[in-house]
Amino acid sequence: MSFDFAFALKIVPRVLEGIGNTLVVAILSFMGASALGFLWEIARRSNRHVRPVMQFVVDAIRSTPVLAQLYFLFYVLPYYGVVLPALVVGVFGLSFYYSGYLSEVFKAGIDLVPRGQGEAAQSLGLSRIHTVIFVIAPQMLRNVAAPLGAYSVSILKATPYLAVLAVPEMLGSAFDVASETYRYAEPMFVAGILFLCLALIAVTLVNWLERYLGVTTPPH
Amino acid sequence: MTSNPTDEQAGMGSIQTVRGGTAVSIENVSKWYGNFQVLRDVNLHVATGERIVVCGPSGSGKSTLIRCVNQLEKHQRGRIVVNGTELRPGTKGLPAIRREVGMVFQQFNLFPHLNVIDNCTLALVRARKLARNAAEAVAMENLTRVRIPEQAKKFPAQLSGGQQQRVAIARALCMKPKIMLFDEPTSALDPEMIKEVLDVMTRLADEGMTMICVTHEMGFAREVADRVIFMDGGEIVEQANPAEFFSNPVQVRTRQFLSQLLH
């Protein structure tokens, strides 16, 4: 069976039907991963008994494949009677996986805030939580903006993993076309091109946003 | 103009060169960075065995000038002849020419991933194709010459600034260069380490090495230089032997510079 370019062109709109889900999954997962990652990092610093535990959790998250984590959630949650739509499970999975990486980003971002800032805030009598919210976090944001931008693209590129949970995002749509037409080459090829374009657009957008906000990678 | 080549000092293959041949000649050399002219029609002839000190305010083109001599910077107009070979854009065999010209940098530029002796032998082994043993013998000889043989197995980061700069000098000497270029070799050093480096340079001068030194160490210039060159705004403003240069500078700019330096 040779490659049929006309057919490939014809199925582009069909594959594109999944783009809405792709974007929704990417955005939700990015928000979830950021929130969880920040939480891990604050917990890691909260007290010296929690610290090694959280360190292990973060390292363990980063030491297992996202695919295995997705399978785990997808098959284990129903076993305990938690039945969720596959898309939601997928968003949880990606949020969890990337939280391991984002906690490292927040760690570096906080470390770059001069130590005297936290000490000054606490000597003024601010509580720990107020110190974090009003003094550290605002200064940290500048430091994490660029790496967060990079990870937002990584997360976008991880959305097609959800196809293995039969979530109809773009790769999922491509599989639907394939199973209807019994042709795999063209749908997979089209999905490849579309995802490449999407990723390149996202990179351009993130770079533009970084320049617009005037944030660049802080020097190490 | 007092020092003679001395033979009695230990551990040095003394360089018995006859003064009078031309080591470096720089004729009508100009260079631009974009529209900015760094070198303006510079002329300088350095005789074999001559010791030149170049001074001048920051940004006057001193570094650029000596970096043209080993073509780390390319000049755009004029002629530069080093050891009888003219350096043109695209000159073949530049590495071979550079092996005859040692350079010492302000920031030392030792290779941090190599220990002291490997810093010294790298170019001998890779470029001169010397056997490892022979190269190490040369390296030890030159480390002795800069009085630091006991540090041979240490890494640059473990040495003081003065020691690092002496290693850098030894590294350059290993190639048995005919000419040595120094670009502010003591400017990055703490005061107490300046002397140990200047001592090594003085000994080198006594051995008859042809040297072009960019430095603001006026004591060194007085003691060692045959000629002091003053640069400003990319040109050579004045040159004279040290006695004359310091006691009787002709140009206003030179006087201003010297009065700032001495006060």
Add this chain to the structure above:
Amino acid sequence: MTFLQILLGIYEGFGITAIVTVLGLLYAIPFALLAGILQHFSTGAARWVVTATIEFWRSSPVIVLLYAFYYSLPAFGINLSAISVGAMVLGLNIGGYGSQSVRAALQTLNRGQREAGLALGLSRIEVLRFVELPQAIAAMTPTFINQAIQLIKGTSLVSLLTLTDMTFRAKEIAQLSYNPVGVYSGLLVAYLIICYPVTIFGRRLERSAAKGRGASHEF
């Protein structure tokens, strides 16, 4: 089935996981070095070609690349085994990331290093080989370790091409006995045993590289 039996069952797929990892590295390392060095040195059209190649391999989602190459290549008359496609795609993807570390490491080297090498009479190539690359490679080792972990984890994708790696074994075992908790936590543990030591090793290296960069906040 006990947990240990499950774990051993999963490790029956270790061979494929290991083979794909090793073959992947054989693609990744040369590609990273070559592309990174070429990108650092080339200019004009050549640089554009190098950059486009790198961006293709690292900007596309790896799972999509895998399917696209696996299913499309035969339609263009190129028949490769699933192992070959998997190793190539995973390797070049990681190599694309690696090339950026190589280039960054070369760029951040002090230019005095290059000048000192040239001033000693080394050729440009010799300076690259004996002065710049050793330092660049040392500087990027922690990053490289992290990328190697990404590759090991990425090999789980070849289960989708029906290769019997660890992930595929887990799915097989899951079909034999209804014990999703045991099987899939077994799968996580199986990867953790392999990758966790490497993660810790990479963290050590990173920390020793960052030593003296100041103390950290505690709340």
